[in-house]
Amino acid sequence: MLLSIGIVKRxxxxxxxxxxxxxxxWGHVFPVRSDPKVGSxxxxxxxxxxxxxxGPLESVFSEMKxxxxxxxRIDQGKGKAVSNDPTLLSLPLQQLGAGxxxxxxxxxxxxxxRSEGDFSFRIK
Ligand SMILES: [Cu+2]
Numbered sequence: 001m002l003l004s005i006g007i008v009k010r011x012x013x014x015x016x017x018x019x020x021x022x023x024x025x026w027g028h029v030f031p032v033r034s035d036p037k038v039g040s041x042x043x044x045x046x047x048x049x050x051x052x053x054x055g056p057l058e059s060v061f062s063e064m065k066x067x068x069x070x071x072x073r074i075d076q077g078k079g080k081a082v083s084n085d086p087t088l089l090s091l092p093l094q095q096l097g098a099g100x101x102x103x104x105x106x107x108x109x110x111x112x113x114r115s116e117g118d119f120s121f122r123i124k
Contacts, residue, residue, distance in 0.1 A: 029055040029087075029109040036121040043124050045096040049079070049103050056086035062110035064091040069100040079105070096123050 023113030034051040036042060043119040049064060079091035089105060101123065 022045060028111070028113045028115045029053040029057060029107055030115060031105070031117065034119065038119040039121065041122040042124055045123055046093060049091045049121075050094055051089045051103075051105055053087045053089065053107060056110055057089060058108040058110060058112070059083070059086065062089055062106065062112070064089050064105045066091060066093070067102045067104065068093040069102075071102075074101075081107075098123050107112075 030053065032052045032054050034049070036046050037047065049066065051064065059081035062081045065073055066075040066079070068074050075091055079089065082088040082090050089107060099122070100120055102118055102120045104116070104118040106114065108114050
């Protein structure tokens with residue numbers, strides 16, 4: 001019984017921190033969806049990687065990079081916010097061979113706050 005109360009307490013404490021950290025970052029922008037989708041696999045090389053965010057990006061400070069399975073950067077530095085849709089970050093791609101690829105993005109919201117993340121997709 002003592003043990004289970006301890007577990008419940010620990011759960012509540014971690015839940016508390018999740019709520020605090022979530023409310024603490026309001027005003028940041030976060031990804032809503034991407035194409036290719038996070039963790040997806042496809043037989044075709046996509047023409048671009050696109051990530052849609054829940055708010056407008058500060059284009060000068062927002063970027064996206066692509067890495068191969070060995071961690072080598074393989075994009076041409078064109079991963080930028082799209083001028084006619086400021087919630088969209090886009091990286092045009094050359095033809096990709098089969099393999100695992102990792103996307104890393106860094107965006108700055110209009111409030112000046114930065115968020116970043118990464119995800120992978122696979123070409124079969
Ligand atoms: Cu913010």
